[in-house]
Amino acid sequence: MAANSSSLNKRRPYLERAKRIVVKVGSAVITGEDGLSREVINNLSAELSRFAREGYEVVLVSSGAIACGRKKLGLPKRQFTLTEKQALAATGQAGLIQSYEEYFEQYGQTVAQILLTRTDLEDRHRYLLARNTILKLLRWRVIPIINENDTVAVEEIQFGDNDLLAAMVTGLIGADILICLSDIDALFDKDPREDPTARPVRVVEKIDQTIEKMAGKKPGRLGRGGMVSKIRAAKMVTSLGIPMVIAPGREPMILEKIFAGKEIGTFFLPAKKITARKFWIAYHPRPEGALILDEGAVKALVERNKSLLPAGIKEVRGVFDKGACVECLDEKGRRVALGLTNFSSNEIQKIKGCHSREICQRLGLAHQDEVIHRDNLVLCE
Incomplete structure (x- = not known):
């Protein structure tokens, strides 16, 4: 035929x-x-x-x-x-x-x-x-x-x-x-x-x-x-x-x-x-923890293709090191994204909810206010 x-x-x-x-x-x-x-x-x-x-x-x-x-x-x-x-x-x-x-x-x-x-x-x-x-x-x-x-x-x-x-x-x-x-x-x-x-x-x-x-x-x-x-x-x-x-x-x-x-x-x-x-981020590593995001952070990721900042994080779940793959969840527990974090879970606990000007002072770190950069973040369907 x-x-x-x-x-x-x-x-x-x-x-x-x-x-x-x-x-x-x-x-x-x-x-x-x-x-x-x-x-x-x-x-x-x-x-x-x-x-x-x-x-x-x-x-x-x-x-x-x-x-x-x-x-x-x-x-x-x-x-x-x-x-x-x-x-x-x-x-x-x-x-x-x-x-x-x-x-x-x-x-x-x-x-x-x-x-x-x-x-x-x-x-x-x-x-x-x-x-x-x-x-x-x-x-x-x-x-x-x-x-x-x-x-x-x-x-x-x-x-x-x-x-x-x-x-x-x-x-x-x-x-x-x-x-x-x-x-x-x-x-x-x-x-x-x-x-x-x-x-x-x-x-x-x-x-x-x-x-x-x-x-x-x-x-x-x-x-x-x-x-x-x-x-x-x-x-x-x-x-x-x-x-x-x-x-x-x-x-x-x-x-x-x-x-x-x-x-x-x-x-x-x-x-x-x-x-x-x-x-690779989307399909290969298994998430080692989760970050619960507020509504503003979810919109920034999904609608404006932004990086994840500490100000939008409400809760940290699990124990993980810098560079780990983590889930980003909304306040109802729905998966929004997967990404590789720039900070450990312990560090994120200290900076969650903070604005960028406060971060370096709290941790004594070089200027880096993105918890997950958009190039290391994959949105979920």
Whole structure:
């Protein structure tokens, strides 16, 4: 079927500019009832190798270690404990990367394995180290294959699914596009597993409540994600000015079809762009405390894009050091923003409610009256 010209015109500029690509493949795509799908891995390896030879920088985020481990051990499908999942991941990860290396080698492409936990990306220093490693591999024409390090990731630091990991990697390296290869062909206006009249949505210009309702709540067949996590990932990357595609992962030559402009899958157009630093603040560190703001301070942040000053702070919650990520809440407890503070919780206790002329006298500090500078502050929806 020929592509709709209006849809193609919206997608074409982003596809033509894309040179650094993140491809995410889910468990349900690369594994089946008999374990790893050799045909899918072979097709994916061939296609990504071809893109790399053509000058594209390619990063692969691959699920499948837990599912691969379960098949390898011959365990039936059931709910597994965290410890069991970690053991399954340890069993399956070796076979997963070995299969990729075997098939990529047939096409003359070198690959590297990178395992990440959320903690690796929450710490700014480790975040930059991971970024530099991936970029160095890309300069060496090596394809990084990234997965969550399930074996050591406790529940509190898990990404939850690789859709979110792929979104974070996309922001980490400043990719031009994220392509999520799924067992579901596209975003549908209704759940196609429940309603045969469901129709695919080919282009999403803005992710609003209508789009979010289309995602439903069911996870995928084998993975921990589903359409809900893919919509969340799309919100993350489009906020960086980067498009995202959901497409059928088992369809041969799927990347060629996407870049040829075929009307396939769902294309999420970029939204208003935020900086990479604000993206990291919004999605990576976990808040260590909270600041309760008065109405005037909330308006200054939301309506006038101002920095947070001590005069607008009514209460400090938690204990944290200078540079910590903290929540900014209104007087009803609703989150207004996230930001990196210039003062510790103890210092803010002393200066809250004060005007700038009083601050230096109270703390004996150099002139710095902003508790959170606007460049280190991200407004919440």
